[in-house]
Amino acid sequence: MTCYMCDRKAQGVEHVPPRCLFPEKKDLPEGVDHRKQLITVPACDEHNTAKSQDDEYLLYLLVINLPANETAKNQFFTKIMRSIQRNPGLIKKFMANPHPVIAVDKETGQAHHTVAVNIDDARLDSALEHIARALYFYYFKTKWLGSVRTQPDFLLASLDPEKGRERNKLGEYMVAAADQLFSASDFHGENPDVFKCQVLEGNENVHKLMRLHFYNGCRVSVFFGANG
Numbered sequence: 001m002t003c004y005m006c007d008r009k010a011q012g013v014e015h016v017p018p019r020c021l022f023p024e025k026k027d028l029p030e031g032v033d034h035r036k037q038l039i040t041v042p043a044c045d046e047h048n049t050a051k052s053q054d055d056e057y058l059l060y061l062l063v064i065n066l067p068a069n070e071t072a073k074n075q076f077f078t079k080i081m082r083s084i085q086r087n088p089g090l091i092k093k094f095m096a097n098p099h100p101v102i103a104v105d106k107e108t109g110q111a112h113h114t115v116a117v118n119i120d121d122a123r124l125d126s127a128l129e130h131i132a133r134a135l136y137f138y139y140f141k142t143k144w145l146g147s148v149r150t151q152p153d154f155l156l157a158s159l160d161p162e163k164g165r166e167r168n169k170l171g172e173y174m175v176a177a178a179d180q181l182f183s184a185s186d187f188h189g190e191n192p193d194v195f196k197c198q199v200l201e202g203n204e205n206v207h208k209l210m211r212l213h214f215y216n217g218c219r220v221s222v223f224f225g226a227n228g
């Protein structure tokens, strides 16, 4: 069996999405389990271990975002606080140039004081691309050798308001289009408060599409084989 990302021999399995996103039993009330039948794919050593910092960065970005649910907040006060205590430099690295902003919740009209951070796009893209390719391997039992584009919805609220405005407008349009596109498709995933996924057949331009839902509010659209 070869790795889901490359042609090397698989040495173990990789969790998809990363296991750090799923709360540990000790951090949850009695009887609550968010680690039911986690998805795994075969992975070589490099693709199993090299990206653990990317995975932690993804967890961090997801749980500080406004739309995330109680499960995400719980992850912040347990897992992330522990990792900050272990490695105080980490939070500084993740939060390069934080600055206060006010985000307005579109649905309730409520204003939230929050902190905007400069996103490490390359690191986020890499984490999301690995998840997308692993899910493809899991659902279709074959590697996707073409391009993958990932479009996170959930960064819109936390972007720098100055350069964020243009991107927000386009982003809102993309989000609405994706909501519409996936409105009738089923959800997959045994731990929907942490992660669930929708899969769509594509057309001549896009081979397949996926929508990933993290902590109910953080969505990512994935295009397999999109041009550009």
Ligand SMILES: [Zn+2]
Pocket: 003, 004, 005, 006, 007, 008, 043, 044, 045, 046, 047
């Ligand atoms: Zn590999």
